[in-house]
Amino acid sequence: MNATSGAQPLRIAIDIGGTFTDTVLLEGEDRILASTKTLTTHANPADGAMEGARRVTETAARKLSDVTGFIHGTTLATNALIERRGAEVATICTEGFRDILDIGYERRYSQYDINLEKPDLLVPRERSFVISERMSAEGEVLIPMEDGAIDALLAQIDRSGVDAIAICLMHAYANPAHEIRLRDLLAERRPGLTVSISSEVSPEAREFDRLCTTVANAYIQPLMESYLARFVAQFEAEGVTCPILMMTAGGGMCTVQTASRFPIRLVESGPAGGAILAARVAAHAGLDEVLSFDVGGTTAKLCLIDNARPQTSRAFEIARAARFIKGSGMPVRIPVIEMIEIGAGGGSIAGVDRLGRLTVGPRSAGSEPGPVAFKRGGTEPTVTDSDITLGYIVPDTFAEGHIELDPEGSKEALTRVIGSRLNLDAVATADGVSRIVDESMASAGRMHAVESGKDLGPRTMIAFGGNGPLHATRVARSAGVSRIVIPPNPGVGSAVGFLFAPVSFEIVRSRYALLGSMDLDDINQLFENMVAEAKGVVSQEAGNAEVEVLRTAFMRYNGQGHEIEIALPDRLLSSADVAPLTTAFEDEYRKQFSRPVPGMKIEILNWSVRVATKDGRIPPAPQAPDNKAFVAYETRPITCDVDGTTKEAAFVARADLSPGDIVPGPALIHEPQTTTLVSVDFTAEVDAIGNLVLIQTQKGGAL
Numbered sequence: 015m016n017a018t019s020g021a022q023p024l025r026i027a028i029d030i031g032g033t034f035t036d037t038v039l040l041e042g043e044d045r046i047l048a049s050t051k052t053l054t055t056h057a058n059p060a061d062g063a064m065e066g067a068r069r070v071t072e073t074a075a076r077k078l079s080d081v082t083g084f085i086h087g088t089t090l091a092t093n094a095l096i097e098r099r100g101a102e103v104a105t106i107c108t109e110g111f112r113d114i115l116d117i118g119y120e121r122r123y124s125q126y127d128i129n130l131e132k133p134d135l136l137v138p139r140e141r142s143f144v145i146s147e148r149m150s151a152e153g154e155v156l157i158p159m160e161d162g163a164i165d166a167l168l169a170q171i172d173r174s175g176v177d178a179i180a181i182c183l184m185h186a187y188a189n190p191a192h193e194i195r196l197r198d199l200l201a202e203r204r205p206g207l208t209v210s211i212s213s214e215v216s217p218e219a220r221e222f223d224r225l226c227t228t229v230a231n232a233y234i235q236p237l238m239e240s241y242l243a244r245f246v247a248q249f250e251a252e253g254v255t256c257p258i259l260m261m262t263a264g265g266g267m268c269t270v271q272t273a274s275r276f277p278i279r280l281v282e283s284g285p286a287g288g289a290i291l292a293a294r295v296a297a298h299a300g301l302d303e304v305l306s307f308d309v310g311g312t313t314a315k316l317c318l319i320d321n322a323r324p325q326t327s328r329a330f331e332i333a334r335a336a337r338f339i340k341g342s343g344m345p346v347r348i349p350v351i352e353m354i355e356i357g358a359g360g361g362s363i364a365g366v367d368r369l370g371r372l373t374v375g376p377r378s379a380g381s382e383p384g385p386v387a388f389k390r391g392g393t394e395p396t397v398t399d400s401d402i403t404l405g406y407i408v409p410d411t412f413a414e415g416h417i418e419l420d421p422e423g424s425k426e427a428l429t430r431v432i433g434s435r436l437n438l439d440a441v442a443t444a445d446g447v448s449r450i451v452d453e454s455m456a457s458a459g460r461m462h463a464v465e466s467g468k469d470l471g472p473r474t475m476i477a478f479g480g481n482g483p484l485h486a487t488r489v490a491r492s493a494g495v496s497r498i499v500i501p502p503n504p505g506v507g508s509a510v511g512f513l514f515a516p517v518s519f520e521i522v523r524s525r526y527a528l529l530g531s532m533d534l535d536d537i538n539q540l541f542e543n544m545v546a547e548a549k550g551v552v553s554q555e556a557g558n559a560e561v562e563v564l565r566t567a568f569m570r571y572n573g574q575g576h577e578i579e580i581a582l583p584d585r586l587l588s589s590a591d592v593a594p595l596t597t598a599f600e601d602e603y604r605k606q607f608s609r610p611v612p613g614m615k616i617e618i619l620n621w622s623v624r625v626a627t628k629d630g631r632i633p634p635a636p637q638a639p640d641n642k643a644f645v646a647y648e649t650r651p652i653t654c655d656v657d658g659t660t661k662e663a664a665f666v667a668r669a670d671l672s673p674g675d676i677v678p679g680p681a682l683i684h685e686p687q688t689t690t691l692v693s694v695d696f697t698a699e700v701d702a703i704g705n706l707v708l709i710q711t712q713k714g715g716a717l
Contacts, residue, residue, distance in 0.1 A: 015276030021605055024076060025083035027512035028063045029284050032089055032309025033361050033381045034480055036687075040513050041342030048073035049506045052689050053381040059090060060245045064252065079253035085341035085512040087261035087283040093346070095281065096333045097610035098134070100233035100701045101177035101208065102235045104141040106167065106196065106226065108184040112142045114225050132334070132341050134319050136233050137180070137228060143170050145183075151219075151526070153189030156663070163200050171204065180232040182225040184213040188525045190217070208235045212535075215276060218620055219334035220526040221349045223329065230332065230346055231278040237411030238277035259517065264349035265290050265324065266518025267625055269555050280346050281332065282355075284508050285315040289324040291511030292476040295501045297322035297632045298703060305459060305495065306353070308507065309481040311361040311398075313377040316459045318355035318466055318473075318631065325466065326622075327352035328522070328568075328579075330622040349520040351625070354462040358454050360398040360481045361385060362507035364428075364447045367437045374451045376685055385420045385431055386427040395431050397451050397481070399424035400444035406484055406691050408665070411684045421425055439637050441653055448655065452485055453572065457542060467606055470494055483690035485680075487708060488655050491693070498696075500706035505687025517556040519548045529569065529592060529599075538586045541565060541622060548625035558629045568620040569599045571611055576601050577619055597694045636702040639674035650682060656694050663692075675700045678711075 022042035029036045031054060039047045039350040047071035055062035063086075071078055095098050107114060115135045124130055145167055147159035171179070179200060186193045190213030197209045209232070246258055254407040260273040272281055284309060292306035296319055306317040306324070316323045327350050332341030357376020361384065364374045374397065383391035383396040402424045403405045411417040425440035461468045475498045477486035483500045492496050503510055521544045527537065545563055554559055563584045565594040566575035580598050583591065600610040646664035654661045663680035668690075677683065678698045679692035683706065692698045696708045 023082045023514055024080050025085070026067060026070070026286075027085045027509040028066060028087075029287060029506070029509040029512065030063060030086075030088040031284055031310050031379060031508075032093065033294055033359070033384070035059070035062040036064050038506050038509040039070040039076070039509075039512065044509070045077070046503055048307060048309055049509070049687065050077045051501050051505060053384070053417070055230065055381055056380070059241070059242070060089065060248045063245070064248060067249070067252075067453065068673065077221070077253060078249070078257060080553060081402045082256050082285055084249070084254060084256055084258045085261060085267060085515070087287055087508065087512055088241075089278040089284055091238055091277050092282060092332075094234045094237050095230060098136075099237070101179045101236045102141075102175065103137050103178040103229055103232050104143055104171060104174050105137050105229060105368050106143050106145055106179060106183075108148055109144040109146045111184060111221070112144050113139070114182070114221050115139075115229075117143065118222055119341065120134070121341070123339050124645070125426075125614065135344055136229050136491065136544070141174050141176060143167055145557045147183060147184040147192045148185065149189050151185050151188060153185065155189070155191075159195060159314075161195075161199060164196070164203070168203060170649070171207070171345050175188055176207070176238055178210070178232040180210050180212075180228040182221065182228050183707055184221065185491040186211070186213040186328045187217040187219060187224070190214075208232060208239075215278065216522075217520050218347055218492065219523065219526075220347075220629040223345045226344050226371055227278060227346045227348065230281075230282060230344060231276060234277050234566075235274070238280065239274045242274055246270055257555070260519075261287050261515060262349075263351065263521055264326070264518065264624075265351050265515055266517050266520075267512075267555065268517070268519065270553070272519075272551065272555075278346060281346070281348075282350060282353075285317075285353060285355065286351045287508035287511035288315060288478060289317045289319065289353065289511070291478065291507050291530045292317065293319050293322045293324050293503065293534065294413060294477050294511070294514050294632065295499060296474075297638040299499060299701070299705060300635060301476075301499070303476050305463075305470060305475045305493075307455075307459070307475050307477040307479075307482050307483055307486060308479040309455070310359050310479045312357070312359045312380060313355050313356040314357045314455045314458070316455070316462055317351060318468060319462065319476075324556065325352045326350065341580065349522075354458050356437065356454060356458045357363050358397070359456075360401070360450050362394065362397045362430060362451060363394045364396065364400065364450075365394065368433055370435070372436065372450060373433060374445050374454065380413065383426070387421065387424045388533070389420050389423065393449070395427040395443075397691065399427060400447040401481075401484060403428060403444035403665070404448060404655075405650060406682065407689060408650055408682065408684065411689070413482070414686045428715055443476060444698065445653060445655075445658055448488070453492055455485065455489045459489070459493050466588075474499055476501065478504035480505050480688050483688050483706075485691070487693040487696045487710075490708075491695070493709065496710040498708040500690050502507050502704045503685075503687070505685070514629070516626040516629060517552055517559070519551040520624040521548050522620050522622045525618075526619050527618050527619060528572070529595060532618070534587055534589065538622070541587075541623065544621070545625065546621040547625050550623045552627065556627045561625050562628050564624040564626070566624075567595070567618045567620040568622070569595075569616055569618050571603075572615040572617050578606065639700075639702050640678050641674050641699060644671060644675040644677050646677065652680060653680070654680060654694055655691070671700045673700050673702050673704065
């Protein structure tokens with residue numbers, strides 16, 4: 015029976031990554047019918063997505079016309095910004111503020127680096143235009159904008175030959191009238207231009223961040239509009255009739271139309287899906303403190319999750335000139351699930367630098383040409399080539415047999431590029447590559463935790479992605495984590511997460527106020543307007559579905575430069591709320607900075623509303639099963655990641671395991687899209703809901 019004849023809803027999720035495209039077909043609330051990984055087709059990403067969609071529907075004996083829900087996430091927006099493949103953009107600012115991008119924060123991100131590389135902010139000074147107008151911080155018109163001023167501006171735009179315009183006028187967050195009028199005039203007189211205005215893209219104070227966000231949106235908007243139109247048309251031609259929703263960086267979903275207007279919100283949408291999955295797994299398993307560990311073919315993403323809620327942020331940086339130094343990239347202010355991402359994945363390329371040191375990443379072989387073992391023209395050894403050489407990836411079960419591997423090619427590349435220079439054989443070289451990439455991921459996790467004032471030790475790692483389960487025990491050991499959870503279908507974890515994401519929309523508005531003397535009527539009216547606007551967007555996508563509203567104030571002590579996010583009650587504020595909000599701010603300030611500052615006034619710069627469809631009820635975990643040893647009848651030789659010797663590892667199909675089964679390490683637990691390495695100092699057991707739980711039973715150095 016198909017979905018059109020009264021069966022349960024049938025939904026599909028497609029996550030296009032840098033190396034693989036993951037596709038999942040789900041029936042009802044949580045029954046996964048089929049999943050698959052296909053190589054990403056960079057010339058037209060929709061082709062790889064279509065191959066995955068056809069594969070899962072054929073496996074489940076369904077048709078694309080049966081699908082009632084479709085969620086899509088893609089790295090295209092991220093990659094376009096990193097690889098500088100967007101439109102030619104010009105900016106229009108208030109007269110006197112032409113050099114906002116050049117001035118930036120008025121500081122160097124590395125004070126004493128004489129060879130400092132400034133971040134590329136996409137718009138050179140010759141394409142920075144101005145117009146005479148001015149708003150006050152309260153939204154009052156100080157200098158009117160005359161329509162006649164646009165004639166000279168149009169002449170400059172025509173000479174520049176740009177494709178897109180980013181408009182960011184002073185204090186437009188307080189009164190967007192001039193930005194809207196300028197956009198309308200440009201649309202009327204130059205309809206071929208793509209125009210983004212800051213009062214819609216990022217209506218917050220701080221001109222530099224607001225302008226950068228608007229520039230980034232304008233830069234990728236023509237590309238994403240074209241891509242999304244082609245993607246939708248291609249799937250509609252194959253029978254898809256339901257709307258296609260897009261995953262956003264904040265962990266929600268929006269329509270293709272909203273995504274086309276605000277494509278900057280699609281940046282990091284794939285990793286956001288992974289964090290949603292990890293939060294759901296944590297809630298189901300009753301885990302309060304979690305480290306989400308998502309490793310694909312190109313990058314590794316780590317996210318801290320407390321009480322089943324991923325850590326969130328209002329800002330992040332794109333394409334840092336210096337990988338781990340804040341301030342070296344392009345700042346963007348949008349709702350985002352906060353995580354650290356490094357260039358360490360299965361496709362990360364290994365080599366030897368000019369000082370004779372073994373290096374891994376951040377360059378990736380991606381899917382074209384891919385690792386040497388893929389036999390698609392790759393010549394440089396990768397992490398995947400190392401895992402094959404160490405025996406962790408077994409060619410017979412890799413990628414459901416859709417990709418034929420060449421283990422000898424991997425060994426030859428490792429020896430030719432690295433081993434010959436360091437006097438190592440292929441296995442020793444692969445072991446070195448593995449240890450370096452694992453330590454890179456572990457150190458990134460430790461750094462992310464320290465920056466957040468948290469400790470990794472008591473946390474449970476939830477590992478997924480095509481390479482997450484393969485590297486989980488090695489990274490956990492280095493990071494000081496002793497417990498790992500591998501959920502079902504981990505190889506396509508981000509796509510699975512898409513299927514549990516809410517439809518949501520978040521709005522932030524800047525309105526300065528002192529907590530003790532704010533105009534409550536004004537703030538309540540502001541919230542009513544924001545809630546109505548956000549609900550209007552969500553209703554277009556979710557109809558009359560039940561929603562929840564989250565209100566937030568971004569608070570700080572008077573004169574400070576950065577705010578702390580404090581939750582507000584979902585109702586009209588009153589004078590009685592001032593005291594509890596003061597206490598809430600001081601408690602959070604104490605957590606982050608040890609103690610509050612007595613006698614200081616508290617001010618609020620930004621107010622936020624997030625409207626989202628309510629999460630489905632997560633059922634309680636069943637009673638823990640009785641444990642029993644699982645007898646493995648097959649083994650495979652591997653190089654032990656603890657002592658470097660060759661050991662026979664149990665070779666187990668995950669489908670053969672049942673709740674309560676225990677598999678001691680070393681073991682390889684394989685499934686269609688990935689393999690879990692159970693190191694010799696870990697033991698795996700299957701819990702009541704089908705998760706693999708890996709527990710460190712002894713210290714690796716004692717073996």
